[in-house]
Amino acid sequence: MEKFKKIESNAIPLPMVNVDTDMIIPKQFLKTIKRTGLGKNLFYELRYDEKDVPIDSFVLNQDKYKDSQILITGKNFGCGSSREHAPWSILDYGIKCIIASSFADIFYNNCFKNGILPIKLDESEVTKLQKAAENSLSFTIDLENQKISYYDKNINHEVSFELDKAKKTSLLEGLDDIGLTLAKVNHISDFENKQKSTTPWLYSQQIK
C-alpha cells in the first residue's frame, strides 16, 4: 500500500446523509475481478442519467472538482454492504480523504486497507467545511499532525481530528497488515494447539 502523504486540494461537497455503498458503486460494477478501473463509475446513478450521459448538476461533473482529492459528506457514510469496491472506486477516482460526522463500520475499516483517510468531525465542523468546499477553497490534510487547514479570506482556519494510533501508523507507513500478522505466526500456531485441546470438535469435523 502507498504511504499516505500530505494532501493539498479543494474538496467535493456532498451534503447527503446515509450514503450507502450501493450509491457509491452499484452492483453491476461488482462483477469485476480487478481492484482498478472503478473510478469512472463512482456514484454512478447520481452522476449519469439512464442513457449514461453525465448529469450536469451533480457535483462530480463540475469542472472545478475534477481533480479533488477530498470528499466532504454527511453522517453514516458508507452504510450497507461490505463491498470493498466502494473504497476502490473512491480511490480510483482520485479521492484520498473523506470527511464526515460518522462512517459505517465496515466501510471505515476498508478505507484504511486502501490508503484512504476517513476523518470524523463534529457535525457543526463538517457543515463549516462543506461551506468552504462549496466556495472551492483549497484544503491541506496533514495526517502526521492530525490537522485540516484552509484559508478563507486570508484567515487561516485549522481543525484538529482524532484518529486511532494504529490506523494512523498503518496509513503513514503504508503497512502490509498480512505481512505483519505472519511475522507472529508462532502465536497463531500456539493458539491453534491450545484450541485443539479446549474445543477439539472444531478440528475433528472439518470441511472435506
Added chain:
Amino acid sequence: MSTPKTLYDKIWNDHLVSENEDGTSIIYIDRHLVHEVTSPQAFEGLKIANRLVRKPNFTLATADHNIPTTNRDEGISDPESKLQVDTLEENCKEYGITFLSMSDKRQGIVHIIGPEQGFTQPGMTIVCGDSHTSTHGAFGALAWGIGTSEVEHVLATQTLLQTKAKNMQINIQGELPLGVTAKDIVLKIIQTIGTAGGTGYVIEYTGDAIKSLTMEGRMTVCNMSIEAGARAGLISPDEKTIEYLEGRPFSPAENEYQSASDYWLSLATDEGAAYDKTVNIDASDIIPQVTWGTSPEDVVSIDGLVPNPEDESDETKKKSMIRALEYMGLVPNTPLKEVKVDKVFIGSCTNGRIEDLRAASKIAKDRKVADHVNAIIVPGSGLVKQQAEEEGLDKIFIESGFEWREPGCSMCLAMNADKLKPQERCASTSNRNFEGRQGRGGRTHLMSPAMAAAAAINGKLSDCREI
C-alpha cells in the same frame, strides 16, 4: 471471582491470539465463508505475494450473488458473471477449498448454507466478505462481514486484526402478537435505534420474544443487525440451538456433541455483566411493519400512513425524507394499505429459509396472485428448495401464480437478471431498500414473508392478519 462477562466478551477472549501495543488484537477466525463477488481480488493478492491459504478446511465457498434463478442447465449467460463464478471455482481448486457449485444440491446463499450444513456453530468466530454474515450470530457465533483485503488476511493467516467493540443489549420483552414475526421485530429495532444506532457495538438480543423464536427467526433478526449499523448480532445458544445442529454434516460428531453442547451453554452472558447500552422494546407493541422510504430505518406499521416531511423539525432529515418520498413515488399521509405493488420478491439471506416459505404458502394457499403482480419465490438454498417441494409448497405457490425459482441472492441485490424496472414497486422480504438496490429506479418495501405474500394476493401493501 472474575468479572461477569457478556456472551461477546467470552467469545472474544476465547479467540484472542495476541494483543498489540497499539490497542488492536489478533483474533482467531474459526470459519470463513467465501463467495464469488468479494473474493477474486483476495486470491489475486495471495498469488502476487506468493502466500498460501492457512486453513483450507476451515473455509467453505459457494456462488450465490451472480447466478441465474432460471434455466440453470444453460449455465450463466452473462459473461462477466460467468467469469467471476469460474474464477472462484478455479481459485478453490488451486488452494484446496471446498466449493459448492451451482449444480450441487447444497448450493445456496452463504448465510443459509452455513447453518444448514452445521458449518456455523455457537462460540465460533465466523467471517465472510459480506455484510449479512451477522446472520450466524443467531447461533451465538461471533460473525461479521469484512472487506476483500480482510478476506485475503483471513485466507493467509486465519486471523484478523480487530479492536474490541462495545456491548449493546436489545431486550424484547413479552409475547409477540399473532401474525407478527422476526422480521417485524428487527424492522422495529432499526426504526427505534436508526441505521447508525449500532455503530461501534456488537448487539446481543435478549428477552422472552427472542427466546421464543425458532432458529430461522433468530437468523432473520441477527441478519439485519448490520442495517442497524452493528457489525454483529448475537443470541445466546440454548436447547433449540443444540437441537437444530445435531446430526448436521459438519456439526460435532456424536462422541463430542455433549462436551460441545456444554461449552455452548457456558457462553451465555453472566448474571450482572454490564452492557454499555441497553434498549428495551415491548413485543406486544409490535404489529406487522413495512418500510416506506430508502433507508431500512424508514419503517411504519402497516396500519399507518406515509409520513409527512412537514412534521419533521430536523432540516437534514426533512430533506432526505422529501428525496426518499420523491424516489418512492409516494404522497405524504397516504394509507400504506392503498399503495399498489408491481412485483413481489420472497427470498434472500434474511427470509429465504423453509419457515419463511411455509409462512408465505399459508397466505398463498387457495388464493391467486393479483393480475397485475409478478411474484417470485427464490429459496435460499437447494436444500430449502428440496424440503419445500417435499412439503408441496412449490405446488401451492405455482397454483397461486407465483414463480418458483432456483436458489440464490436474486432480486435482493439484483446482480443477476432478476431486477426491477425504473419506477416498479416491489414488496420484498430482503434487507435493503436503498435507491437502486433492486434495479435502477426500483422502489422497495421491506416486510415479512407473510406480508409479501399478502401484498401479492391483494396487489397492494396489506396486513397479513386480515387475509
